[in-house]
Amino acid sequence: MSAVTVNERTSAPAERDLRFTRVLRSEWIKQWSLRSSAITLGATLAVMILFGVVSSLSATGSVETTGPGGGGGDPFSGSGDPLATVLAGANFGVLIVSVFGVLAGAREYGSGMIRSTMAAVPARLPVLWAKVAVLVSTLLVVAVLGVFVAYFAGNAILSSADAATAQWSDEGVVRALLGNVAYLVGLGVIGLALGLILRSIGGGLGTLIGGILFLPTLASALLPDTWDSALKYLPSNAAQSFTAVAAPETLLSAGQGAVVFALWLVVAVAGAAVAIRVRDV
């Protein structure tokens, strides 16, 4: 077909060894060579910043967001907590980040690519660690940008209208900002783990979004109050204790919440590690 030969002329044999940094690079190339990655991450950023800005404008009365039905269920009408107002987009960010994480885990099982990947990295686990590392570093940048740009932009809007702002020095504000970053990144990783365990985009998304968004609301509505002491350990309720400036009394303290959420994360990733090791690809 051409003069090209199959032979590659490399000198030292070790030049073609498998190394973790190389697997990391492989996963990095994989992530950025799919156009959907940049689109999804860009959308996360845009949603978090734009919703924060709109929500802040609406809180200062600069924008009328009340539709015909009145302001009752309006997501932009802040609860009076200025941090919640400027971070109004985080709730949507959480959704998109969940999708991104699940896709990062389940996509290769859907396409069959996982067999090519594990044939190249037969030790298997380096692939998991590399996927986690790439996802964490990417989401960290997106979450930090999204949360802090929304915070500063929203605060600027609020203060220009002489409305109450969430001052950097106010108690719990910095913690809540960092908490939101951690929650976004953590959810993405839990999504990744679920995608790898369930090997299905639909299954992973259903489990994560059902468990994060609907289960807490549904359970607290249906179950008697005595269950509340258990429900606060659900990932989203645990996270609420450190993502809000002042969480309701019924929830864990910020520190406890962080530990519980971290445990969920560790359990999910450990589950993925076991699934990857034990099961046939």
Added chain:
Amino acid sequence: MLEIVELTKRYGDVTAVDGVTFRVRPGVVTGFLGPNGAGKSTTMRMILGLDKPTSGSALVNGRPYVDSRAPMRELGVLLDARNVDKGRSARNHLRALGATVGIGRTRVEDLLELVGLSDVADKSAGSFSLGMGQRLGIATALLGDPSVVMLDEPVNGLDPDGIQWIRGLLKDLAAEGRTVFVSSHLMSEMELTAEHLVVIGRGRIIADMSMDDFIASASPDRVRVVSPEAVRLREPLLALAKSVTSAEAQVLEVEGVPASIIGDLAAELGVRLHELTSISASLEEAFMELTRESVQYHGAASGHATIDGARA
């Protein structure tokens, strides 16, 4: 070098591979033949460590593939050309996989050129035709310049030009001293490329021998003799041959006597010969003969076939 020892894989009740033992040596193309569902792909997945054997072991260059220090350098594989993320370009697919062992852009470009995909390297792999996908799979297999090349039905979907090319490629790879292990259920294909054969049926090894031995063992050589005086040859040949059949008056088919002896005999007797042809059994026939009992999924003989839900 591949060494497969007592390899067994059960999926629930199904024993896909059943105590298989064989070696694949470097320097020759080894064909891995068997009818549908015989266990070829399962064996290959176990060699790769993708499926864990129920028992037994598979060694690549003397150790389990899982322990390989430079996997892509050691074993290059094409399992299923569809094992790619559809949204990624061919070039980035190769870059991503190659990156695991530090393979860079130059090598990726070389491989794209080798398999003839340079012009479509930026197209998404999902848009590829079967044959283009197959070429990408072959590029993936050769990316690490591996000492063992293992391809599961590589000619699948290739056009005649592509088939021609891969035949040459496989022989070249073997000539360079690599171990080349290629599965197929197309006997006619293996006949042209493989020097050694491992035949599997219902998960068990039926034959493990050179191509020549395989053909000889499965079906004896026959000689076709055309002579206006065929009747005069018939009697003396019957004394020597396993069988002599005659479909037409002037034609004899002799089994078990080489053409040279028949020719000499005719000369001695002064019998005129118009034709003397050795007919060796085709590999296709030999294979069908050998695997007759182990073919699981027969096509229906008539148009009255019913689909009984099992597998088609």
